[in-house]
Amino acid sequence: MLDQALLQRAPKVLLHDHLDGGLRPATVVELAKELGHQLPTTDVDDLAAWFLQGGEGSDLVTYLAAFEHTVGVMQTPDAIERVAFECVEDLAADGVVHAEIRHAPELSTARGLTCEEVLAAIDTGVRAAMRGREITVRLLTCAIRNEDRSGEAFEAAIRSRDAGSLVVGVDLAGAEAGHPAADHADALRRAADAGLHVTLHGGEAAGPEYVADALDHGAERLGHGVRVVEDIAADGRLGPTAQRVHAGEVPLEVCPTSNVHTGVAPTVAEHPFGRLRELGFRVTVNTDNRLMSGVTPTSELAAVAEAFDLVLDDLEDLQLTAAGAAFLGPDERVELAARVQRGFAALRP
Numbered sequence: 001m002l003d004q005a006l007l008q009r010a011p012k013v014l015l016h017d018h019l020d021g022g023l024r025p026a027t028v029v030e031l032a033k034e035l036g037h038q039l040p041t042t043d044v045d046d047l048a049a050w051f052l053q054g055g056e057g058s059d060l061v062t063y064l065a066a067f068e069h070t071v072g073v074m075q076t077p078d079a080i081e082r083v084a085f086e087c088v089e090d091l092a093a094d095g096v097v098h099a100e101i102r103h104a105p106e107l108s109t110a111r112g113l114t115c116e117e118v119l120a121a122i123d124t125g126v127r128a129a130m131r132g133r134e135i136t137v138r139l140l141t142c143a144i145r146n147e148d149r150s151g152e153a154f155e156a157a158i159r160s161r162d163a164g165s166l167v168v169g170v171d172l173a174g175a176e177a178g179h180p181a182a183d184h185a186d187a188l189r190r191a192a193d194a195g196l197h198v199t200l201h202g203g204e205a206a207g208p209e210y211v212a213d214a215l216d217h218g219a220e221r222l223g224h225g226v227r228v229v230e231d232i233a234a235d236g237r238l239g240p241t242a243q244r245v246h247a248g249e250v251p252l253e254v255c256p257t258s259n260v261h262t263g264v265a266p267t268v269a270e271h272p273f274g275r276l277r278e279l280g281f282r283v284t285v286n287t288d289n290r291l292m293s294g295v296t297p298t299s300e301l302a303a304v305a306e307a308f309d310l311v312l313d314d315l316e317d318l319q320l321t322a323a324g325a326a327f328l329g330p331d332e333r334v335e336l337a338a339r340v341q342r343g344f345a346a347l348r349p
Contacts, residue, residue: 002305002312008298010315011097011343013322013336014286015199016223016253018142018173019103019122020070021289022087025051031073031082039069048291055292060205060262061175066292067107075111077121084125092135094296097343098326098336101126102140102171105156106149115149115156123165136336138327139167140199143184144174150187158194168327169197171223176205181217192218197327199253203227205262208241215244221325225252226264228281229272236279246281251325255288256304257295269307277308284322316344 025048032039040050054066074080084101091099105118113121119141126137141157143150154170161167170191172181181188181200192198202214204224208231214222222228222245231239238246245252256271265271277283285304287295295303301315323337 002302002310002315004298004302006347007301007305007315008095009343010095010298010301010347011319011340012095012297012301013284013319013326013340014091014096014099014297015221015251015284015322015325016255016286016288017087017091017099017101018289019083019087019101020067020074020107021292022090022287023070023073023083023291024086024090025291027083027086028069028073031079032069035073035075035079037069037072048294051291052294055258055289055294056261058263063258063262063292064174070291071107072110074108075113077113077117077124080108080118080121081125081128084122085129088126088129088133088135088137090290091297092129092133094298096135096297097339098136098323098328100138100140100168100327102142102173104142104144104153104173106144106147106153115153116159119156119160119165119167123160123167126166136328136332137166138169139165140169140171140327141167142171142173143187145172145179145181145184145201146175150184151190154187154191154196157191157196161194161196167196169199171199171201173201173223176201176210180210180213181219182213185217188217199223199327204259204264208239211245212241215241215248215250219250221251221253223253224255224259224264225250226254226259226272226276228252229275232275232279238279246279249282251282251284251321252276253286254283255286255293255300256307257300258288258293261293267307268303271307273304274308282321282325283318284325285318312344312347316340319344
């Protein structure tokens, strides 16, 4: 039986989790008081409900509006370090053995921090939290696609990586429709040429043309990517963009509950996850924004298991797919896969 306790013990590989979308409500309240940031409410339970209600918007723009109050308190090194520490602490407690956490540093520069200083604070908090815990963490640097600071953010990522930080890749996040990756082609090329991995949001709030655009600009993985299903005929024939994703074995960082909240699917059971998996796409299961969507890695696994009648072997396969797609070295990926296999073996009678 896939009960909650068993699923929590299952080793999980998380590829798509936004740092500013996963704060503890109590931390938001405490940091807001310290920084003088005005919240809708200072009652922790009410604030948690407010974030979830805001997260359950009918589109991505509505969903993203709730981030005003998380990035609003992530404006000092101490605050950012704390948020990063607690993020890793929470993921490790939920059975995550490898996580790739992303943040757009430009969102944390309102009080004078540079993008590089933001990345350094995240790195410090993450490293402190990893000590003594059985979790590896890598960092992805986002740029906001409807702004013009991708060059600044990605140059900071390169310098941070060169200084020995945990940064391994870059991403474009934020409002997708009307803001293609092509708008940031130079910054993306510079990051890739410098050896950083590229995962791009695409096919979340816009159709297959944005998936193709992400691939055209170096995406090794797709953040969400699920609207590629619109390029698949009823009889399973793949259109040109779906063929590129399928033939290229491009991993999809699927976040079902978040997609329900942003209007991609009416329910998890009606999410494209099932069809894409049946057709052999490389799907993985992720949280996106734990606070705004009221999810954990365990609850998201439970949701897809229930919706698509998955068994333990299926869940192990999903984690192994994620391990194979992790932005790690070849030997590290092999070790991560072995760790996942050992963990699932321990769950079986």
